Every structure is written in C-alpha cells, then in structure tokens.
Amino acid sequence: MATIKLVADYNADPCTGCKLCDIVCPSGAIKMEARKPVIDEALCIGCGRCVDRCPEDIMWMIQRSEPLVTTVHPDEVDQEAVTALLEKAGIEAAMSVCVCTLTPGSEIAASIIKGAKNLEEVCAATGMRSGCGIYCVAPALRLLEAAGCDMTPPGQHRWYPSTLSLYDLSDEVCAKYPDAYIEEDRAVFDPEHKYGPLSKEIL
Amino acid sequence: MNAHTAIKPPAFMHSDYGPALQPHVSETIESMVSVPLTEFFPNFAPAITSGYPETLEADLERVRAETRKSLALVDMSSIAATDSVNILASEHGFGLMGGWPYAEMIKTIREVVIERTGCTKIHLRLAIYRGFKEAEEVAEHFGFNEAFEGRVKGLGPFDQGVEVETVVGPMYLIKRAFDATKFIHAYYDDPREMYFNRLLYKSFKSFCMSYARYETRSVYHSMFGNRSGSVIPRALFDSDFIQQRYTFSSVLCTTPMGVIGVDATTDLYAIDRRITKSHLETYGRMQRLFAEIKDCVAIWDGGRWGYYLHGGGLIFGTLLTNHSDAFDLDQPVVAGFMQSPTAPVNFSRNKNLRGVVVNQAWVGAGIPYVTMPFTTPMYIVGEEQAQMWREDPTNPLLMDRATVVDSLHQGVAMACEKGQTDKLIVFDGSYGHLTCNQALADLLKARAPAVDKMVGEELLPKWLAQRGLS
Ligand code: SF4
Ligand code: SF4
Numbered sequence: 001m002a003t004i005k006l007v008a009d010y011n012a013d014p015c016t017g018c019k020l021c022d023i024v025c026p027s028g029a030i031k032m033e034a035r036k037p038v039i040d041e042a043l044c045i046g047c048g049r050c051v052d053r054c055p056e057d058i059m060w061m062i063q064r065s066e067p068l069v070t071t072v073h074p075d076e077v078d079q080e081a082v083t084a085l086l087e088k089a090g091i092e093a094a095m096s097v098c099v100c101t102l103t104p105g106s107e108i109a110a111s112i113i114k115g116a117k118n119l120e121e122v123c124a125a126t127g128m129r130s131g132c133g134i135y136c137v138a139p140a141l142r143l144l145e146a147a148g149c150d151m152t153p154p155g156q157h158r159w160y161p162s163t164l165s166l167y168d169l170s171d172e173v174c175a176k177y178p179d180a181y182i183e184e185d186r187a188v189f190d191p192e193h194k195y196g197p198l199s200k201e202i203l
Numbered sequence: 204m205n206a207h208t209a210i211k212p213p214a215f216m217h218s219d220y221g222p223a224l225q226p227h228v229s230e231t232i233e234s235m236v237s238v239p240l241t242e243f244f245p246n247f248a249p250a251i252t253s254g255y256p257e258t259l260e261a262d263l264e265r266v267r268a269e270t271r272k273s274l275a276l277v278d279m280s281s282i283a284a285t286d287s288v289n290i291l292a293s294e295h296g297f298g299l300m301g302g303w304p305y306a307e308m309i310k311t312i313r314e315v316v317i318e319r320t321g322c323t324k325i326h327l328r329l330a331i332y333r334g335f336k337e338a339e340e341v342a343e344h345f346g347f348n349e350a351f352e353g354r355v356k357g358l359g360p361f362d363q364g365v366e367v368e369t370v371v372g373p374m375y376l377i378k379r380a381f382d383a384t385k386f387i388h389a390y391y392d393d394p395r396e397m398y399f400n401r402l403l404y405k406s407f408k409s410f411c412m413s414y415a416r417y418e419t420r421s422v423y424h425s426m427f428g429n430r431s432g433s434v435i436p437r438a439l440f441d442s443d444f445i446q447q448r449y450t451f452s453s454v455l456c457t458t459p460m461g462v463i464g465v466d467a468t469t470d471l472y473a474i475d476r477r478i479t480k481s482h483l484e485t486y487g488r489m490q491r492l493f494a495e496i497k498d499c500v501a502i503w504d505g506g507r508w509g510y511y512l513h514g515g516g517l518i519f520g521t522l523l524t525n526h527s528d529a530f531d532l533d534q535p536v537v538a539g540f541m542q543s544p545t546a547p548v549n550f551s552r553n554k555n556l557r558g559v560v561v562n563q564a565w566v567g568a569g570i571p572y573v574t575m576p577f578t579t580p581m582y583i584v585g586e587e588q589a590q591m592w593r594e595d596p597t598n599p600l601l602m603d604r605a606t607v608v609d610s611l612h613q614g615v616a617m618a619c620e621k622g623q624t625d626k627l628i629v630f631d632g633s634y635g636h637l638t639c640n641q642a643l644a645d646l647l648k649a650r651a652p653a654v655d656k657m658v659g660e661e662l663l664p665k666w667l668a669q670r671g672l673s
Contacts, residue, residue, distance in 0.1 A: 048596035052335050131597040138421035157363040160375045162418035165426040181430035188535040188543045
C-alpha cells in the first residue's frame with residue numbers, strides 16, 4: 001500500500017513535446033497527445049521522476065486534495081492463486097519488494113492475479129516504484145513472468161526483462177564462483193527448498 | 204581526555220537536491236569536540252589529504268602525485284592513439300571529503316593517458332544515482348567541462364540500456380557508459396554500504412550499480428542475498444562485452460583517516476584483494492567501535508543524502524545497520540532486501556539510535572527508509588527545510604512523523620530528552636576524526652583499546668580467512 005500525497009502538474013506552453021517525462025513515468029500516467037503530455041491523476045503515483053527529468057523545468061508536484069491510496073489486498077483475489085504465483089516465482093509473500101513503500105510480495109502478486117498485465121499496471125495498482133524506482137523492479141517482473149505475462153520490453157527503454165534470481169544459477173556458475181555463498185544463501189532464504197529456477201509453464 | 208575544538212567539515216557542493224547551506228553543528232553547538240581517530244586507534248596510518256579548504260591545494264598536489272606514481276606502472280598498451288576512451292566515474296566519490304580528491308584523480312588519469320598513449324578522444328561519463336540534474340551539478344562544480352574540453356556526459360539508472368550477455372544470463376548496462384571503444388574504471392574504495400557488499404568483491408560493484416540499468420541493480424539487491432549477490436558484478440566484469448572494452452582500473456584508496464593513495468593496474472581482482480585487507484583492518488575497527496554505542500542521537504549535517512553522510516570515515520547507514528558484524532561472512536544477513544523467512548532483520552532500525560536531528564541533508568533517494576521515522580524520532584531543523592522534505596516524493600510519510608524544530612539546539616535537546624541519552628554523534632562528511640560530544644568521546648575512547656584487541660586478535664584473522672586473504 002502506498003499513500004500518494006503529490007501529483008504531477010506542468011505548464012503546457014513552453015513544452016517542447018520531447019516525451020522524456022512519458023518515458024520515465026513508472027505507472028503509465030503520462031500519455032502524449034498532440035505532442036503535449038496528458039497526466040492521468042488516477043494513475044500518477046507521485047514519484048516526481050517526470051519533474052526531475054523535464055529538460056525545460058516546466059513540471060512540478062502539487063499536493064493532492066485527498067491522498068490517493070494505492071493497494072491491492074490479497075483478500076480481494078484468490079489466495080491460492082497468489083500463493084501459487086509467489087511459489088512459482090520464488091518470492092516470499094512477506095518480502096518488502098518495494099522498500100520505499102514496503103509493498104510486500106503478496107500485494108504485487110495479488111495485483112497481477114487481479115489483472116495487472118505489465119510493470120506499469122502493477123505500479124499504478126500498488127504504488128510500488130513511487131520512491132527510488134529502482135530496487136523493486138526485478139521481483140515484480142519475475143512475478144509477471146511467472147504469471148505468463150508478455151515480457152517483450154516496451155519501446156524507449158522503459159524497462160528491460162530482468163528476472164534473474166538466486167534460484168536460477170546453473171551448476172556452471174556455482175562452480176565458477178565457489179566463494180559466493182550461493183548454496184549457503186539458498187538454504188537461508190529458502191529453508192524449505194520450495195523454490196527453483198523459474199519454469200516456463202504458465203500458471 | 205583532552206578537549207578538542209570541533210572541526211568544520213569539508214566544504215561540499217551545493218545542490219538543487221539539498222537545502223540552502225546551513226551553519227554546521229561544529230559552529231553552532233559549542234560543546235562539540237572532534238576526536239582524531241588515532242586517539243581511538245593509534246596504529247591508523249596518516250592520510251595524504253586533510254580534506255579542508257585551507258589545505259586543499261596541497262591535498263590535491265599529493266593526490267596528483269600519487270595518481271601519476273601509480274599510473275606509471277600501468278600497462279596502457281590496450282589503448283591506441285586512435286581509440287576513444289570513456290573514464291567512468293561514480294557519484295559517491297564526490298561525497299568523499301568534498302569530492303575534490305576523487306575529481307583530481309580523474310583529471311590526472313586523463314592527462315596521463317594522453318601523455319602515454321597519444322589518445323585524445325577521452326570522455327568523462329559521470330554515473331549518478333537518481334536525480335537527472337546531479338551530473339550537471341558535479342561537472343560544473345568540479346570543473347570537468349573545462350578539464351575534458353566539454354566531453355562530459357551524465358548517466359543514470361533510467362537511461363537507455365545495452366544488453367550484455369554474461370555467464371548468469373543477460374544483464375543491462377547503460378549504453379552511454381560504453382559508447383567509446385574503451386573504458387577506464389575510475390573508482391574510489393569507500394566501503395559505504397559495507398552491510399550490503401560485505402567486502403566481498405566490493406571493487407566490482409559499479410558494474411552492477413553505477414554503470415547498470417535499474418533492472419540489473421534490482422537483481423543485485425533484491426534477488427540475491429548480500430553474499431551471493433557478489434556473483435552479479437563479477438559476471439558482468441568477466442563478460443566479453445566488458446573485457447573487450449576494459450583497459451585498467453584506477454582506485455582512490457581510503458581508510459577512515461582519509462585518502463591514503465591511488466591503486467592502479469589492469470588487474471582489478473588484485474586491487475580488490477589489497478583494498479579488502481586494508482578495509483577490514485581499518486574500517487573494521489571503526490565499525491566495531493560504533494557497535495559499542497548503546498545510546499545516542501545522530502545529527503545529519505552535510506551535502507549528501509543523510510544515509511550516506513560520513514562521520515569518522517563511516518556513513519550513517521553503518522550506525523543504523525550495526526545489528527551484527529557485517530564482515531563476518533558466517534552471518535547470512537546483515538541487511539538486505541531478500542530476508543530469511545525464519546529470521547528477518549529490520550535493517551532500518553537500530554534501537555541504540557534514539558533520534559536523528561536533520562541539520563541539513565539531501566532529499567530524493569528514498570532515504571531514510573520509509574520505516575525509519577516510525578521507529579526513530581526525527582527532528583527537522585527549520586520550516587524551510589521541512590517544506591523540502593514534505594515535497595520529497597520518495598519519503599511521503601516522513602513529515603507525518605518528523606518534528607519540525609526552530610533550531611539545531613532545540614532539536615538536539617528534544618531528541619536527547621525523548622531518547623534518554625546524553626550522547627551525540629555527527630555525520631558531516633568528516634574523515635580522520637569523529638565529531639561528537641564529550642560524553643560519546645569519553646565512551647569511545649574508553650572502549651577503543653578492547654575493540655582494537657578484539658579486532659586484531661579474533662575478528663580480523665577470521666574475516667581475512669573467510670576471504671582467502673590470511
Ligand atoms: S507517476 Fe511519477 S513520473 Fe508519472 S506522472 Fe506521476 S510523478 Fe510523474
Ligand atoms: S519532459 Fe517537459 S518538455 Fe518534455 S514533453 Fe514532458 S513536459 Fe514537455
């Protein structure tokens with residue numbers, strides 16, 4: 001869950017239509033129309049990245065009149081499906097996938113079971129990536145991949161399909177880096193040996 | 204114990220990401236002292252830099268000389284006069300002692316490469332953390348535009364990527380970092396997030412962080428433990444893509460005392476072994492000394508994100524995450540996004556840290572972690588700074604909990620009273636000494652001999668053996 005207090009705004013007159021704000025938006029809140037950005041307030045998770053990116057310095061954040069609360073509770077969806085998705089991806093339900101919003105693995109999985117089909121929709125539904133925008137991406141992509149979603153990267157380097165996990169490493173890699181504590185870490189993070197490499201089988 | 208006048212910290216770069224420069228703690232609170240680290244650990248060797256404006260020219264002269272001395276031994280035959288070369292620099296180097304020593308090493312690398320190879324197409328690529336304007340600020344402040352004749356560009360985790368095939372599968376680096384035929388890894392060895400990198404192949408970390416897209420950074424931080432994560436930067440460094448372009452590394456070497464020299468060679472694995480040993484001996488002692496602090500209030504007072512501000516050569520994050528011995532590789536998790544389901548660690552909370560007073564620090568990095576203001580009382584000095592934090596999208600809940608105070612004195616008094624502590628520690632960018640109050644200075648000085656003995660006799664031999672460095 002994230003409580004979003006800010007929303008992006010901008011001055012259309014000096015906008016050059018460069019599209020950079022759209023490209024960095026994590027939640028798909030910006031759409032270009034007639035070479036000007038249109039910001040969907042319902043999708044804006046208040047990360048401020050567009051403001052920082054705009055080369056013309058014509059964007060800013062304003063307070064929302066009411067905070068936007070983004071959340072998908074696991075109860076809203078089939079709990080067994082959430083558990084199965086987490087197990088297939090090898091992501092712990094309680095793991096804070098997004099450490100800025102403390103969005104747990106279970107909530108990301110629930111958003112996908114509820115219908116999110118890509119990273120942008122997961123971000124808009126849960127508020128993940130409204131902080132640093134960096135560290136939560138791989139676990140979320142892995143859950144999307146495990147659910148059989150299309151992993152073709154969208155254009156303009158919005159994201160690339162990185163989903164590697166500790167459980168995927170081959171014997172060859174383990175042998176090449178014998179001092180990397182791979183087996184030891186697998187035992188710590190997966191004491192019940194539930195997880196393995198991500199299978200291609202779609203849930 | 205002798206009284207020491209508090210020392211004003213190194214001057215830092217003003218940034219759009221931080222507040223207007225405020226008077227420092229050392230200037231505002233008369234009772235503060237700056238204790239030379241040699242009073243804790245007499246065997247710490249002196250640094251070649253002081254980091255202070257009065258001696259800046261002499262400091263930089265020594266950095267230049269050390270860089271030239273080290274580079275003189277480097278095989279540069281992989282650089283042809285017709286090549287183009289990117290010098291890759293990373294942003295946290297500009298947080299070390301005001302950033303000038305690192306900047307000087309970078310400028311000297313360029314000069315020497317031109318002299319030695321005849322190659323003149325040398326570009327600087329400045330890797331920054333998150334803010335798109337940071338690189339321009341750095342280039343301007345340190346005079347890189349002039350030094351590199353305009354061949355300077357920033358790069359960050361959201362910039363266009365390039366897919367790189369590695370032994371662990373495809374990873375994504377930032378295209379602009381590698382848009383020349385060759386590159387030089389111009390690094391600094393500040394251990395910074397020692398609880399994450401565990402000093403396990405730390406010198407390689409830029410390959411999965413500074414030079415990498417956010418997806419690769421996420422894999423390193425979130426999909427591996429903090430020991431097994433060491434596979435990712437090594438797999439990238441060892442990849443054909445990197446090896447075809449890599450020429451040599453030049454690393455600004457530090458201890459908690461400051462800059463001690465420059466280590467340059469083509470063999471990054473050899474540099475890493477030397478740095479790791481030095482760090483375990485020096486930063487290891489300071490880290491264990493910080494673990495002796497059982498109650499204190501910390502003051503953020505510098506020109507970086509609060510989490511990464513140095514005091515006594517260690518960042519605030521080290522104090523926050525001092526739950527256990529970060530260098531003991533038998534400990535599976537010290538901090539990390541991937542947590543043991545049976546024994547999770549709250550690495551944004553140190554119960555001994557009773558409060559944080561923010562005199563000045565940058566916003567915008569998701570730092571402190573969202574839970575910190577909920578578990579550790581925070582006091583923001585001044586309404587103007589408070590407004591900056593309110594508008595920080597990366598910390599939306601901080602100002603719900605933090606208290607705005609009129610003055611540093613008021614914040615310190617409130618924090619100490621609420622936290623039931625009389626000890627203050629300052630993170631203001633200092634190396635070579637720790638700025639704190641007398642109560643903490645007395646405690647640390649009393650504890651240091653036992654820490655020195657414990658590290659020297661018990662911990663250091665174990666740490667070294669775990670890394671094959673005995
Ligand atoms: S989600 Fe972030 S990048 Fe997108 S419109 Fe909102 S503030 Fe801008
Ligand atoms: S980044 Fe700025 S100038 Fe470019 S399209 Fe967006 S608002 Fe316009």
